[in-house]
Amino acid sequence: MLQAGILGLPNVGKSTLFNALTKTRKAEAANYPFCTIDPNVGVVQVPDTRLEPLAKLVNTSSLIPAAIEMVDIAGLVAGASKGEGLGNKFLANVREVDALVHVVRCFEDEDIIHNMGRVDPVADAEIIMTELILADADSVNSQHQKTQKKARGNDKDAATSVALLERLIPHLDEGKPANLLPMDEEEKERLKTFHLLSSKPMLYACNLKEEEIADPTSNGRFVAFQEWAASQQDAACCAISAKMEEELSELADDEALEYLDAMGVQDSGVTSLIQGTYELLGLASFLTAGEMEARAWTFRKGMTAPQCAGVIHTDFEKKFIKAEVVSYDDLIATGSMSAARDAGKLRLEGKEYVFADGDVVLFKCNA
Numbered sequence: 001m002l003q004a005g006i007l008g009l010p011n012v013g014k015s016t017l018f019n020a021l022t023k024t025r026k027a028e029a030a031n032y033p034f035c036t037i038d039p040n041v042g043v044v045q046v047p048d049t050r051l052e053p054l055a056k057l058v059n060t061s062s063l064i065p066a067a068i069e070m071v072d073i074a075g076l077v078a079g080a081s082k083g084e085g086l087g088n089k090f091l092a093n094v095r096e097v098d099a100l101v102h103v104v105r106c107f108e109d110e111d112i113i114h115n116m117g118r119v120d121p122v123a124d125a126e127i128i129m130t131e132l133i134l135a136d137a138d139s140v141n142s143q144h145q146k147t148q149k150k151a152r153g154n155d156k157d158a159a160t161s162v163a164l165l166e167r168l169i170p171h172l173d174e175g176k177p178a179n180l181l182p183m184d185e186e187e188k189e190r191l192k193t194f195h196l197l198s199s200k201p202m203l204y205a206c207n208l209k210e211e212e213i214a215d216p217t218s219n220g221r222f223v224a225f226q227e228w229a230a231s232q233q234d235a236a237c238c239a240i241s242a243k244m245e246e247e248l249s250e251l252a253d254d255e256a257l258e259y260l261d262a263m264g265v266q267d268s269g270v271t272s273l274i275q276g277t278y279e280l281l282g283l284a285s286f287l288t289a290g291e292m293e294a295r296a297w298t299f300r301k302g303m304t305a306p307q308c309a310g311v312i313h314t315d316f317e318k319k320f321i322k323a324e325v326v327s328y329d330d331l332i333a334t335g336s337m338s339a340a341r342d343a344g345k346l347r348l349e350g351k352e353y354v355f356a357d358g359d360v361v362l363f364k365c366n367a
Helices: 014-022 051-058 087-096 121-152 156-173 185-192 220-229 242-249 253-263 269-280 305-312 314-318 328-334 337-342
Strands: 003-007 040-045 067-072 099-105 202-207 235-240 283-289 294-300 320-327 347-349 359-365
Touching: 003 014, 003 087, 014 040, 014 067, 014 242, 014 269, 051 283, 051 294, 051 328, 067 269, 087 121, 099 121, 099 269, 121 156, 121 220, 156 185, 202 220, 202 269, 220 235, 235 242, 235 269, 242 253, 242 269, 269 283, 294 305, 305 314, 305 320, 305 359, 314 320, 314 359, 320 328, 320 337, 328 337, 328 359
Parallel strands: 003 067, 003 099, 099 202, 202 235, 283 359
Antiparallel strands: 040 067, 283 294, 320 347, 320 359
C-alpha cells in the first residue's frame, strides 16, 4: 500500500491531524517538541460518495471504501540535514514515503509553543524544504560520484543519469527543490530513480482555528501561504482545523453533522485532505458491486485491466480473460447492470484497456 507522510515543524498539529485521519489515539499529541519520535502508521479510508448509491442499487449493506496509509513523522527542525533535533532518523522516514502532507500552522495560540517563536507558515515551509534540499544535495553528490564510474565504462544509461545529476547539483546548491528543475518527461521518470526528498509530491495542510474553517480567506496567513504554494511544482494546498477534525472523529455521524452545521460548513477539511492525498499519489478507484458488498479498489492511474484484476487477487491478473466495464455514472443512470447492457453502456474490455476512475467492473478469469 502506498504511503503519505505527515510532516512539519514541532507543535503544528501533525499528530492531532493523524489522530483525526485514522480515528485512533495512536499518536500522542502534546505541547512540546519531539513528542513523536518513532513514526506512527495508520490506514485511512478514502471518502467516496459513490459507494452508498452503488450499494442500494445491488441491495447490499456492506460498503468498503479504498484506503491509503498515513505515516505521522516527527517534527523536523532547522539543521535536521546535519543531525539537529532527531533529524537524520526523520529524514530517513521521509525518504520511505511516496508523498508528503506538510502541516503548516496558520493560527495564533499563546498556550501552544511555536518552535521558531512566531507564526509564519511560509517561513516554516521554507525551513522544512531547505532541510530536504540540503539532504538531497548530499545524496546527489554521492550518487554522481558512483554513477560517474559506471559512465566511464561506456554505460550509456549511467551517462544519461550523470548528465541529469550534473544539472541537479547547481540547482540544489541554489536552494531550489529538485522538482522545480526544468525537465522533459523522460528526465522526470529518471529523477524518480534518485529517490530525492524534494522531488516528492506535496500537499500543504494549513492548520486554522475552528471558527476560521467556514471562511479560510479570513485568515491572512492562509491567503499569503496559498499564493506561495502556487509557485511550487507538484504541490497542492488545503485548509483544515486539526483540533476540529479530532473532535469530529470522536462523534457519532449524526452528532458530527450537527457540529459541522453549527460551524457553518458542509464538509470537514479532512475529506478534502484525504482525497487530495489520494490524487497526489496518482491513485484512483475502480468499483465492484454484488450482494456481498460494494467496494472501492485502489489502482495507480494508467494501469491496465489485468493489472487492476491483480489488485483483487494476483491469480486474477495471471488468468485474466475479459472485464465487463460500465462507468459509475452510466450505471446509476440506467439503474442496473442488465439495463446498462441493454443500453449499450456495458462494455467487454481486453488486456489493453486502461482503467478509469469510477469504472464498475466484473472480471472474467480462467478457473
